Amino acid sequence: PGSAACAKRLYEVNATTADRVALALDLATESVVLLKNDRDVLPLSGVQQHHGRSSSSFEDDSSRTAPRQEEERDTKKTTIRRVGVVGAACDAPNDVDAMLADDGVGNYYVIGGSGRVIPAAVTTVYGGLVDALSEANESFEVVASLVDSTEAALALEADVLVACGGATTAEAADRATLRLDQDAFLTDLARSVSQQRLVVVALAPGALVLSSFIDDVDAAVVAFLGGAQTGRAVAAVLVGMATPSAKLPVTFPASEAQTVAPCLDAECPYDEDLFVGYRGLADEAVAFPFGHGLSYTTFGFEWVPQEEQTPRRKTAAACWDAVVRVANTGARRGAEVVQVYVTFPDAAAEPRRILREFHKTPVLEPGETARVPVSLCRDTDLAVYNVTSASFVFVPGTYQIFVGASSRDIRLNVSVGL
Numbered sequence: 001p002g003s004a005a006c007a008k009r010l011y012e013v014n015a016t017t018a019d020r021v022a023l024a025l026d027l028a029t030e031s032v033v034l035l036k037n038d039r040d041v042l043p044l045s046g047v048q049q050h051h052g053r054s055s056s057s058f059e060d061d062s063s064r065t066a067p068r069q070e071e072e073r074d075t076k077k078t079t080i081r082r083v084g085v086v087g088a089a090c091d092a093p094n095d096v097d098a099m100l101a102d103d104g105v106g107n108y109y110v111i112g113g114s115g116r117v118i119p120a121a122v123t124t125v126y127g128g129l130v131d132a133l134s135e136a137n138e139s140f141e142v143v144a145s146l147v148d149s150t151e152a153a154l155a156l157e158a159d160v161l162v163a164c165g166g167a168t169t170a171e172a173a174d175r176a177t178l179r180l181d182q183d184a185f186l187t188d189l190a191r192s193v194s195q196q197r198l199v200v201v202a203l204a205p206g207a208l209v210l211s212s213f214i215d216d217v218d219a220a221v222v223a224f225l226g227g228a229q230t231g232r233a234v235a236a237v238l239v240g241m242a243t244p245s246a247k248l249p250v251t252f253p254a255s256e257a258q259t260v261a262p263c264l265d266a267e268c269p270y271d272e273d274l275f276v277g278y279r280g281l282a283d284e285a286v287a288f289p290f291g292h293g294l295s296y297t298t299f300g301f302e303w304v305p306q307e308e309q310t311p312r313r314k315t316a317a318a319c320w321d322a323v324v325r326v327a328n329t330g331a332r333r334g335a336e337v338v339q340v341y342v343t344f345p346d347a348a349a350e351p352r353r354i355l356r357e358f359h360k361t362p363v364l365e366p367g368e369t370a371r372v373p374v375s376l377c378r379d380t381d382l383a384v385y386n387v388t389s390a391s392f393v394f395v396p397g398t399y400q401i402f403v404g405a406s407s408r409d410i411r412l413n414v415s416v417g418l
Helices: 002-011 018-030 096-101 125-135 150-155 183-192 227-239
Strands: 033-037 082-086 141-145 160-166 197-204 219-224 299-303 319-328 337-343 354-360 369-377 383-386 391-394 398-404 410-417
Touching: 018 227, 082 125, 082 150, 125 141, 125 160, 125 227, 141 150, 150 183, 160 183, 183 197, 197 227, 219 227, 299 410, 319 398, 319 410, 337 369, 354 369, 369 398
Parallel strands: 082 141, 082 160, 160 197, 197 219
Antiparallel strands: 033 219, 299 319, 319 369, 337 354, 337 398, 383 391, 398 410
């Protein structure tokens, strides 16, 4: 009886309401990460034609204390009217029967395993774009080739091509590769386009290796298992109904050689210690760093002088407090995620730079500012685990505190003796 009741609640009760659908759309939209946007190709609505692309590789930039200046742009402008949606992943099916038959099966919208929530139906990227472009104030023609064929894609003669790729994962198994299932198609397409702009949509279950094509595309976004609203969320960002503000929760490595490979042996030596993920790649060039995510607007960061700060209630623990002022310096409304990283004293033997706080600003209009409080306390944020005492302890010394828009896009830094 218990299991039957559980099955009924899991698979038969319809808990969908208009409010929950709206919430799912908001969450999915705010989770779409803009990886790359050469020459402001995106948003599609109102953008202009251009020629030329640039590299996507990020090097550490911790010495920079001012917002990055825009590069000179050589553009040839032509208004977009014909949008081509290409690749099978843009219209990937949501096979409910297959997932119900095997709890280890996932797809481009949900993970496989006990933690999944199976949507009865999904809006695909193609469906979302058709709807979103029809609602835009401009006149768009949407054409499609929903197969993985470069020849068919180019035959559409579109001003811009939106090409999709995806990958799946499940709880009980490692992924065979970090590349998209459509890596070969996307690579061939990226090398074959000439006049069209090319935007890649990646539907991902985690970190990706995009090195075979990413430098040859104009723009790229990634959506992490967005569920039923995946297509509407991606379309809202591509068209410009929403300004992206999401950040990568993982590093996108330059190659799989930068990752810890799966081990199928009875005994597996994992000796990386604390140096995993972005902590272990601090001295290496990566494709897209931890915390990375672009916007359609720009933001400036500055410290708020002590005399301008509002006095705050003193806490029992000793804390270092500061306030960062974030300004929307661009032409579109948007939000920024302020990330606070700490470099510990050498005696702590910690990785070079560790995320300790992050705060998302409200949506800011152009020219509007927001104040973001930062508070790093000795017994929590600045404590490290001591294996001898089996407790967290504070290590006195000089701390380097970095504030930025990603782990490698540092805007402010300060040294503090504690």
